[in-house]
Every structure is written in structure tokens, then in C-alpha cells.
Amino acid sequence: MVPPRTGPLGEGLHTLEVAGLALRYHVHGTGPVCVAHPGGPGIAWEYLRAEELEKRLTMVYLEPAGTGDSDRLPTHPHGYTRALYSHHLAALIDHLPVGRPHLLGHSHGGFVAQYHAVHHPDQLAGVVLYESAPGNGPEFGEEMIRRVGEFAARQATRPEVQAVMDAFASIPAIADDAAMMAAAKGVLPAYVADYWADAPRWSRLQDALRATYISGLDRNGAPDPFDDREALGALKVPVLVVAGRHDEVCGVRWSQELHELLPTSRLLLLEHSGHFGHLEEPKEFAREIASFVGTGSEQG
Template sequence: MFMPSVLAPGTHSIAVNGVAQHYHVSGIGPYCIVHAGGPGIDASYLRLPLLEEGLTMVYLDPIGTGSSGRLATHPQGYSVDRFSEQLLAFIDAAGIPDPYLLGHSHGAFVVLEAALKRPGGLAGLIMYAGAAYTGGAFMADASAEIAAFVARHAGMAEAKAVERAWASIPTIRTDAAYTAALRDLLPAYMSDFRRWPDMLATLQRRLQATLLVGDGQVFDVRDRLATLQVPALVVTGTDDFILGPRHAALLADLLPQAQMRIFEQSGHFAHIEEACAFAEVVLRFTGRPGRALSGI
């Protein structure tokens, strides 16, 4: 049942699966639900004002983050499966008709899992810096990319901070330490952090993270994607060290109705590093170019 009151512009919170689900609604046009990454990061870094010119954006604070509620087992239990169940239940509770799902990073895993569980009733998927799997050599490859970043920027304070932060991740046990590590890692997530000093400083200042623990299961949906008959847009940045073009290409190859776009001057944050181009690609995919692109 469509519930316009809970989808009015502004900030809302409703009970979903027994947990308070906080979200913000802004824009005009078809609905696009945004699931942030991390895991453990709220939606504040992922506001997409250019998309709001053609889509009604619904920005979720994933459970356990921001102003959303926490599981009774917190910090345990925040698996891709649990996040996807929350997302589907939110769609039902809010009565959102035929939404697009946009997931960034870990959020891309969540929207993909949700679509696999319930492909009907979705207008399309936007998988932004996602992947079909995280097992095998996934983290070893990421570590190699971090080492390459440190070597390229040898002697710089940012490189030293990135190296320390990456090494600290396995031993982190508090939200404060997790937040500090992610802030220090941000330069490696960008195509060239030196081009965006103000943006980097703003991201580092605003980023807040919650240390969430999943179920220990490796994410791997490669053998399930051939049956997913949902239009999909796969996007990432050329210089994304952890979820870059190789992962995007595999997703696009395995999904029957996928198209792909690689942003050549971006890392993990194409919506900031190439904001206009990112918006244009997404709006064209959703069939909403019109006025939104006239000023891009």
C-alpha cells in the first residue's frame, strides 16, 4: 500500500522488522532508494543533489548507523543478508512502488542481494563500486593496491597515515578507532587526493562509522546472477583501489541486463570526483534526463 506521508520530503523514522529505520527523502520523480556503504557508515556522505532533479531520492541510514536503530545483538549480526531483509521490509512498510535501488560499496552488495531475493517490483539496480564476490584473494588484492598507493606517495603524511590505518583494521574494536581509521584511509579511496583538498577535509571531518560485525560468510553471488532479469547499471572509478573496473566488468558480464560505465578520473567516490558525469549516467539509465541534465 502506498503511504505518501512517510515519503514526504524531509527526515523520517519508521519501525521496520522491529528496528527504527531512519531515512531522508528529497527530490522529484521515480523513487530511488540509496543504501550507503562501510559497512557501518550512514548516508550523509552519499547525498546526491544532482539526482534529486529527476528522482525522488530516499537515503537510508543502514541499521546500526546514524540515527537508525540497532539490532538486539549489536554489534553482531549485521550481515549482507540482514541488511537486504531490512531493505525489502522497508520497501514494503513505506509502500514504495517500483523503486530503483542504488547501493554504494558494501551497499551495492546489499541491493544486489535484495534484488536476487525479490527481483519483481524493481525498476532497476545501480551498483556503484560493487562486486559479485569478496572471497578468495579479494583482501590480498586490496592490500597490494594500498602498498602501491603508499609507494607512489612515499614520504607524504597521508601515505603514512593510510599505511597505519590499513594495518590497524584487523585489531579495531571500537567505533572511535574504526572512524579514525576510515578517516585516515580516505586519501587512498580517491583518484588523486591532492586535487580535492577541501573535499577530503570535509569527508574526514564528517565521517562517522559504527563497527558492525557480520555473520562471517563470504559474499559470493556469481552463480546466481544469470537469472536476475532486472535492468542494471554498474559504475565505478578507474582508480578505485578496492572495488574498481575488474569487479565492475565481472558484474556487467554476469548480469543479463547490465550496462557499465567507468569514470576515468575517479576512485571510490565518483559521485563527488565526477559529480556531473555520474549524475548524467544515472539519470539516463533511469530515463530521467530532461531538466536535470540541462544544466550539467
């Protein structure tokens, strides 16, 4: 029988102080270590918990600064750049008693994970870019608008769809936590391959979501755009790119482009998933992620 872990990788909630901020992280599961960074920015970590994956890996779920129960910056809601999130990831990884863990980033967390892989490759045995994209310029927004419009057209006979579209329309005006929470819950039906096939299940996820308003601007209130195409082409860290076939936000277009850019990548398309493959196809997701992590694990 394997004795329970203690210390920084003990099961449950932990707190790590970085530059005066208390950052919370949660450890669940057994096996090689994989650090997970949630999306949003501003969506609390619970939605990303992958219990099927925890049967194969030790998952370390970070609550990023400004999100969930971690501390906020003095400049909140501004200042949460990828460089800041990466700095906090570096501190967490250094804190963990492992050699080089894997890093999984979901959605906006994927943007952070690829930044971290480019700037701190020596910390990582590999990275999972889960519903990520190579950049967040105008083309990213245009593609999302197009895909969400297609979603609305497919579901046009459902009266509930108007509320989903209203939630998307509210996003540019979000300025506080309550509005962020309402929008996150309101758009969720578009994030699932077939929300109405099991609406009670997905409504429970909606009810459980916690969200914080993060502006996406730097400390001075300026935008923080990125285009990682050139940098990713030189990345040597092994990468698994994961996308749901029916994701309307960070869709297959971006995952295929990431795969083509990255010299050491594999591409996993989850054919029956939207944005939440770890919940929509949990067994396949867990099998493929664990296989990738196990193959490249260099942990001590």
C-alpha cells in the same frame, strides 16, 4: 508548480519501524524514486548524498540498522548480514507509495543491493551496483591489498601516506566505534582519485564522516562470506554497474566481472574518480544514473 510531497516520500527525515527496530531514512530531490543503501558496513548515510542527482531523482537514503541514528540489534555489533539488510530494504520499499523503485547500493551497500535484486527482483525496476563486487572471498582482499600498495608506491614522496597505510593496518583490530571512525577517516585519501589536488575539500568530508563498528559476523559471531557469481548470471533485473577508474577498494576488475556476469547490465566507468564518483564527477554520475532510472522507471 509541483506541490510538495507528503507522507512516506515527504522531504526530510522519516522513521520506519521494522521488527521492533526504528530505521531512519531521508528523502531529498524530485523525480522517479531511487532507494540508496550506503557502504561500510557502518558508514553513516551523509557521505552518499548526491545533490546533483537529487535534481533529477527522488533519492531515499536509508540509514541501515546499527548505523547512524537507526536502532542497533540486541546482538550488536554482530548480526548485520546481507539477509537482514535485505529484509529491511523490502520493508522500506513496501512502505513507499511507488510501484517498483530503483535501488542503488554503494560499496558494501552494493553487496546488499545485489543480494536484494537476486532475492526480491519483483520489488525493483532496476539496480545500480556502485563500486560493488561479485564476492568477498580471499581474492577480494588480495586485490585490495595489491591496489592499496600501488597507491602507496605512487604517493611515496608524500609524508602523509604513512598515516593512510597505518589506518589500513589498523582495520583488522577494530573493535569499537572510535576505532572504526578513526580508520574510516584515515584511509579516505586512498579512496579518492587525487586527494591532494583538493585536500581542503576532502578533509571536510573526512571531518563529517560518522561511522559505527559493525563486525561483519552473523548473530553467532560466524563469518558471513558470499559469492554471487552463479546467482547474478540468472538475474533478469536491469543493472547499471558503476566504478571509478581509480578506485583502490572495489576497483574496475570487479565491475568488469559483474558486467560480464550480468545478462542485462550496462557498465559505466568514471575515468576521473576513485570510490566516490558521485562527489568526484557529480554531473556525469547524475546524468548516467538518472538516464538509467528514467529509462526503466515503472513507478506509479
